[in-house]
Amino acid sequence: xxxxxxxxxxxKLVGYTYPKLHKGKEWYVDFxxxxxxxxxxxxxxxxxxxxxxxxxxxxxxxxxxxxxSSKLMKGWNPWVQTDNSRAYVLFxxxxxxxxxxxxxMDRKKTRQSYHSRVNVLKEYIATRTTPFKYAYQFDESFCNxxxxxxxxxxxxxxxxxxxxxxxxxxxxxxxVARKYIANNPVEKIKVMPxxxxxxxxxxxxxxxxxxxxxxxxxxxxxxxxxxxxYYTLIRPGELSNLKIGDISLKNQTxxxxxxxxxxxxxxxxxxxxxxxxxxxxxxxxxxxxxxxxFSHDFKPGKEHVGSDQFNKRxxxxxxxxxxxxxxxxxxLKDSGIRDLANSEGVVVARDQARxxxxxxxxxxxxxxxxxxxxxxxxxxxxxxxxxxxxDAKDK
Numbered sequence: 131x132x133x134x135x136x137x138x139x140x141x142k143l144v145g146y147t148y149p150k151l152h153k154g155k156e157w158y159v160d161f162x163x164x165x166x167x168x169x170x171x172x173x174x175x176x177x178x179x180x181x182x183x184x185x186x187x188x189x190x191x192x193x194x195x196x197x198x199s200s201k202l203m204k205g206w207n208p209w210v211q212t213d214n215s216r217a218y219v220l221f222x223x224x225x226x227x228x229x230x231x232x233x234x235m236d237r238k239k240t241r242q243s244y245h246s247r248v249n250v251l252k253e254y255i256a257t258r259t260t261p262f263k264y265a266y267q268f269d270e271s272f273c274n275x276x277x278x279x280x281x282x283x284x285x286x287x288x289x290x291x292x293x294x295x296x297x298x299x300x301x302x303x304x305x306v307a308r309k310y311i312a313n314n315p316v317e318k319i320k321v322m323p324x325x326x327x328x329x330x331x332x333x334x335x336x337x338x339x340x341x342x343x344x345x346x347x348x349x350x351x352x353x354x355x356x357x358x359x360y361y362t363l364i365r366p367g368e369l370s371n372l373k374i375g376d377i378s379l380k381n382q383t384x385x386x387x388x389x390x391x392x393x394x395x396x397x398x399x400x401x402x403x404x405x406x407x408x409x410x411x412x413x414x415x416x417x418x419x420x421x422x423x424f425s426h427d428f429k430p431g432k433e434h435v436g437s438d439q440f441n442k443r444x445x446x447x448x449x450x451x452x453x454x455x456x457x458x459x460x461x462l463k464d465s466g467i468r469d470l471a472n473s474e475g476v477v478v479a480r481d482q483a484r485x486x487x488x489x490x491x492x493x494x495x496x497x498x499x500x501x502x503x504x505x506x507x508x509x510x511x512x513x514x515x516x517x518x519x520x521d522a523k524d525k
Contacts, residue, residue: 265310332464338510351428359462375419
């Protein structure tokens with residue numbers, strides 16, 4: 131047992147194991163290589179067709195082993211698609227190098243601004259579930275997710291979002307010039323219009339009903355996330371941190387801790403009866419209290435999953451419904467505030483959203499009791515448990 135553990139540690143230190151031929155009903159060559167993104171040894175397999183004669187299979191296996199062994203010894207990694215010799219430079223080192231460059235700039239205001247943006251970028255990296263360690267991971271997908279996070283999770287204006295895009299473009303040029311990456315991943319990210327009108331639009335009552343029907347039939351776990359966004363008005367970054375133990379069925383509330391809330395204050399938020407109804411249908415409360423409500427695949431689990439999963443699943447649904455890009459996951463909050471204010475009054479909506487008072491924009495409103503109007507407000511996303519097929523036939 132001890133020798134196996136030591137062997138595994140040595141393999142991880144080297145970064146790979148040598149390819150090996152396996153014979154049986156299936157012939158294949160496999161080996162393990164370190165995936166820098168997850169810091170684990172992952173298995174790579176090459177199958178050899180059993181249609182070949184035994185001699186031909188052995189010949190092909192020998193060729194695969196020789197070629198793969200040579201590539202591995204030269205630094206090739208099957209999990210990293212790059213020819214850049216600096217691809218494995220730690221991203222943290224890239225940032226430190228960049229800040230050294232920034233500190234030599236003339237204008238103090240520019241230096242402070244760029245330092246602030248780097249801190250925000252680090253904050254975003256800390257929210258990701260997939261480890262982010264190396265320069266090669268700084269790609270278009272990462273940059274897109276970061277810009278979305280700035281605009282949606284941080285509730286930034288289009289101008290702020292565009293300013294971050296501009297800074298990220300410049301930082302990417304720095305990365306390219308120093309051979310950390312081959313191309314600028316921000317080039318294809320478009321600038322958002324800043325004509326005073328919000329790019330993000332709220333959803334019409336008809337759209338909300340269409341979405342609820344679609345998700346009830348195809349993705350009830352994500353429907354719960356959408357109901358939470360619409361009724362509780364809790365931000366995506368906060369939703370990702372909520373645990374089952376934060377729910378009080380007796381008080382019909384959910385607790386948002388100051389450790390992850392945007393305003394850094396504890397709050398009890400009203401939990402609508404429609405949300406509780408779906409939670410019971412999904413057997414949410416059969417999981418232990420320390421489980422995150424939205425772990426992998428939007429199901430309860432012990433592992434924290436970042437808020438970017440909300441936007442990714444939303445895009446899948448949005449494409450299926452053929453909606454415009456202006457309708458985003460955060461549109462549910464806009465729609466919820468609108469509908470709650472129309473139904474129960476603007477004060478109830480303000481308190482449920484934990485918004486700042488207009489006359490004191492720099493000060494968050496103080497802690498308040500849960501407004502009864504939020505608990506039975508129906509709005510336009512009424513979830514109804516599907517009837518059993520047998521019941522439908524009887525009718």
